[in-house]
Amino acid sequence: MRPTSWLTAIDGAAERPRAAPGIESPLREIVTAELRQAILAGRYKPGQRLVEDRLAADFGVSRNPVREALRSLAAEGLVALTARRGATVAAPSAADAREMIEVRATLEGLNARHAARRRDPQVIALLSEVLSQGTAAAAAGALDALPDLNARFHDALAAAGSNRVLGDLMRSLRLRTSTVFAPLGAWRARETWEEHAAILKAVIAGDEALSALLAERHVMRAGDDFLRAESGATAADS
Amino acid sequence: MRPTSWLTAIDGAAERPRAAPGIESPLREIVTAELRQAILAGRYKPGQRLVEDRLAADFGVSRNPVREALRSLAAEGLVALTARRGATVAAPSAADAREMIEVRATLEGLNARHAARRRDPQVIALLSEVLSQGTAAAAAGALDALPDLNARFHDALAAAGSNRVLGDLMRSLRLRTSTVFAPLGAWRARETWEEHAAILKAVIAGDEALSALLAERHVMRAGDDFLRAESGATAADS
DNA sequence: ATCGGGCAATCTGTATACAATCCAGAGCCG
DNA sequence: CGGCTCTGGATTGTATACAGATTGCCCGAT
Numbered sequence: 295m296r297p298t299s300w301l302t303a304i305d306g307a308a309e310r311p312r313a314a315p316g317i318e319s320p321l322r323e324i325v326t327a328e329l330r331q332a333i334l335a336g337r338y339k340p341g342q343r344l345v346e347d348r349l350a351a352d353f354g355v356s357r358n359p360v361r362e363a364l365r366s367l368a369a370e371g372l373v374a375l376t377a378r379r380g381a382t383v384a385a386p387s388a389a390d391a392r393e394m395i396e397v398r399a400t401l402e403g404l405n406a407r408h409a410a411r412r413r414d415p416q417v418i419a420l421l422s423e424v425l426s427q428g429t430a431a432a433a434a435g436a437l438d439a440l441p442d443l444n445a446r447f448h449d450a451l452a453a454a455g456s457n458r459v460l461g462d463l464m465r466s467l468r469l470r471t472s473t474v475f476a477p478l479g480a481w482r483a484r485e486t487w488e489e490h491a492a493i494l495k496a497v498i499a500g501d502e503a504l505s506a507l508l509a510e511r512h513v514m515r516a517g518d519d520f521l522r523a524e525s526g527a528t529a530a531d532s
Numbered sequence: 533m534r535p536t537s538w539l540t541a542i543d544g545a546a547e548r549p550r551a552a553p554g555i556e557s558p559l560r561e562i563v564t565a566e567l568r569q570a571i572l573a574g575r576y577k578p579g580q581r582l583v584e585d586r587l588a589a590d591f592g593v594s595r596n597p598v599r600e601a602l603r604s605l606a607a608e609g610l611v612a613l614t615a616r617r618g619a620t621v622a623a624p625s626a627a628d629a630r631e632m633i634e635v636r637a638t639l640e641g642l643n644a645r646h647a648a649r650r651r652d653p654q655v656i657a658l659l660s661e662v663l664s665q666g667t668a669a670a671a672a673g674a675l676d677a678l679p680d681l682n683a684r685f686h687d688a689l690a691a692a693g694s695n696r697v698l699g700d701l702m703r704s705l706r707l708r709t710s711t712v713f714a715p716l717g718a719w720r721a722r723e724t725w726e727e728h729a730a731i732l733k734a735v736i737a738g739d740e741a742l743s744a745l746l747a748e749r750h751v752m753r754a755g756d757d758f759l760r761a762e763s764g765a766t767a768a769d770s
Numbered sequence: 771a772t773c774g775g776g777c778a779a780t781c782t783g784t785a786t787a788c789a790a791t792c793c794a795g796a797g798c799c800g
Numbered sequence: 801c802g803g804c805t806c807t808g809g810a811t812t813g814t815a816t817a818c819a820g821a822t823t824g825c826c827c828g829a830t
Contacts (some may be wrong), residue, residue, distance in 0.1 A: 319791095320615060320813070345781070356815045358596075361782090362603055369607030377558060378782060378821065393697040400642050401635070459631040463701065557821095558783070583811070594785045599812090616791060616812060 321355050326363040328353065333372050333383055334472055340385035344373060371470040384470070388524045391474045395517035398467035399510045401460060402451075406493060406509035409454035410502040417454040421494050424450055428490060432483040440483055441472070447490055451509075454497065478519055489515070559593050564601040566591065571610050571621055572710060578623035582611060609708040622708070626762045629712050633755035636705040637748045639698060640689075644731060644747035647692035648740040655692040659732050662688055666728065670721040678721055679710070685728055689747075692735065716757055727753070 329349070332338055344364060350357045364381045367373045374384045386394065409417075428443040448468060452461030489512045496505040567587070570576055582602065588595045602619045605611045611619045624632065647655075666681040686706060690699030727750045734743040 322813080347781070357782095358814060358816095362600070365600055365603050366607065369604065379823095380782065390697070393695045396695065397639070397642070397698050397701065400638060404635070404638050457631045457634065459628070459705075460635050463635065467697075560783080585811070595812095596784060596786095617793095618812065 321353075321359040322362040322366075325349075325353050325355060325359050326366045329363055330367060330370075330372060330469075333367070334469065336473070336476065338383045340383050340473060342383045344381040344383065346380070370466055372473075384473075386470065386474060388521065391471060391524075392517065392521060394467050394471050395513060395520075398464060398471065399513035399517070401464050401467070402448075402513050403506040403510035405452060405455035405457065405460050405464060406497060406505040407455075407502045408457060408460075409451060410497045410500050410505035412454065412456060413498065413500055414454055414456070417450060418494075418498060421447065421450045421454060421497075425487070425490055425494055429487045432487045435483075437480045437483070440480065444486065451493070451497075475516060475520060478516070478523065482516065482519060486512075486516070559591075559597040560600040560604075563587075563591050563593060563597050564604045567601055568605060568608070568610060568707075571605070572707065574711070574714065576621045578621050578711060580621045582619040582621065584618065608704055610711075622711075624708065624712060626759065629709060629762075630755065630759060632705050632709050633751060633758075636702060636709065637751035637755070639702050639705070640686075640751050641744040641748035643690060643693035643695065643698050643702060644735060644743040645693075645740045646695060646698075647689060648735045648738050648743035650692065650694060651736065651738055652692055652694070655688060656732075656736060659685065659688045659692060659735075663725070663728055663732055667725045670725045673721075675718045675721070678718065682724070689731070689735075713754060713758060716754070716761065720754065720757060724750075724754070 329338075329344075338344065346357045346360050346364070349360045349364075353360065364373055364375070368375045368381065372384050373381045375381050424443060424447045428440070428447055431439045431443055445468070448464065449461070452464055455461065489508065493505060493508045493512060496508055567576075567582075576582065584595045584598050584602070587598045587602075591598065602611055602613070606613045606619065610622050612622045613619050662681060662685045666678070666685055669677045669681055683706070686702065687699070690702055693699065727746065731743060731746045731750060734746055
């Protein structure tokens with residue numbers, strides 16, 4: 295969406311396109327966004343150290359914006375800060391993941407209940423639109439587009455619930471678990487969008503209980519898949 | 533608990549008791565803790581501007597630790613940051629408060645369910661201890677001790693649920709709403725601790741559904757009181 | 771050969787300095 | 801007399817500099 299191009303183009307790094315759009319001045323936010331994107335895209339692996347000087351050089355800025363970006367991302371749970379040892383990409387344990395998934399499932403359920411109660415036509419139109427795109431992408435195997443579409447669907451669902459606090463928490467938990475889910479995301483694409491369709495249908499019907507149940511189960515199911523895969527894969531740990 | 537004394541004693545501010553305990557070095561954390569305390573204690577009123585230079589001078593440190601403290605507190609939701617306009621003490625609207633209360637109620641319910649399922653004897657002993665102290669304080673009208681006791685009870689309950697993610701979210705929401713609840717906190721003291729007792733009893737009995745219901749209602753009831761008071765008080769708004 | 775001590779490089783924590791921006795109020799013009 | 805512009809002060813955003821701490825390595829002693 296936003297260029298991100300200057301990032302790889304700096305190298306020499308003398309002047310930044312301060313006038314690029316003119317809308318997003320503060321370096322701290324640019325760095326935060328880019329770094330978050332890089333982590334979510336897997337360009338920084340979980341557990342990897344994030345050295346301030348190094349990042350500052352990479353982004354062509356001083357250490358201050360980088361520090362603040364790291365604190366923001368730490369608050370979001372994407373990076374872990376250890377006193378006097380710096381920042382690392384968060385590497386949630388299986389237990390952490392389970393906790394986040396359960397909380398997120400509960401919150402998605404609550405939100406879906408609200409969405410069903412409100413049935414805002416505008417947001418439902420948006421949801422339908424995203425749903426059809428997502429279903430098509432899943433059917434076509436367009437793996438690159440799926441994460442973004444998934445995010446858009448859940449954001450729209452949050453909008454339908456119209457509780458901003460709730461929406462923020464859900465997004466935060468979704469981001470924090472996304473690195474963990476990444477390997478499986480592509481696998482369950484079709485089921486994911488079938489579940490999305492069922493949730494939306496229940497919301498449109500105004501069935502609060504069913505909406506809540508389906509949304510909760512939707513998250514839990516993805517979580518179960520992860521945990522099952524995990525328990526097989528981490529047998530060799532520690 | 534911690535001294536905080538040097539804070540008012542610096543003035544000239546040349547050397548800080550770096551060796552005070554030796555346990556809590558980073559200035560950023562000290563400032564964060566002190567500032568949070570000050571906000572929660574009402575020494576900074578909602579909506580009030582928090583100028584970095586001013587705070588830096590007050591704490592006898594440079595602006596950097598102050599900035600980072602402000603970002604941390606912003607992530608916690610206690611201060612609001614406006615781009616290029618600085619930080620202000622968060623002043624949640626009635627609608628914001630309602631949203632936070634509802635989410636918190638749901639999460640407390642989920643947590644209480646877990647606590648009832650686990651029935652960890654050690655944590656239950658702690659809860660009983662805090663409960664008796666709180667009940668006594670409420671009966672004696674020891675208003676000063678009540679906020680801390682309330683926090684300790686809910687923290688212990690979170691520990692009983694043993695979901696750290698959940699506990700962190702609950703604490704965050706509790707803090708964010710505490711400034712809003714402050715006026716009423718003292719009023720409902722006795723009922724609050726009766727409700728605490730009922731929740732604990734249900735947890736000890738292992739009644740998951742009842743624990744969840746009571747915990748959820750406990751939060752909702754306090755919220756209702758606030759909203760009722762608010763709707764009468766804010767009639768003149770915008 | 772292994773263990774312990776010390777040293778150097780690396781990195782974070784903090785302070786200070788400078789640039790850019792915003793807001794208020796005074797003064798000017800219509 | 802009202803509205804507009806322009807300027808000065810105040811405040812945030814960013815960069816650079818320095819100090820303290822931690823890590824890992826190398827070397828020497830046993």
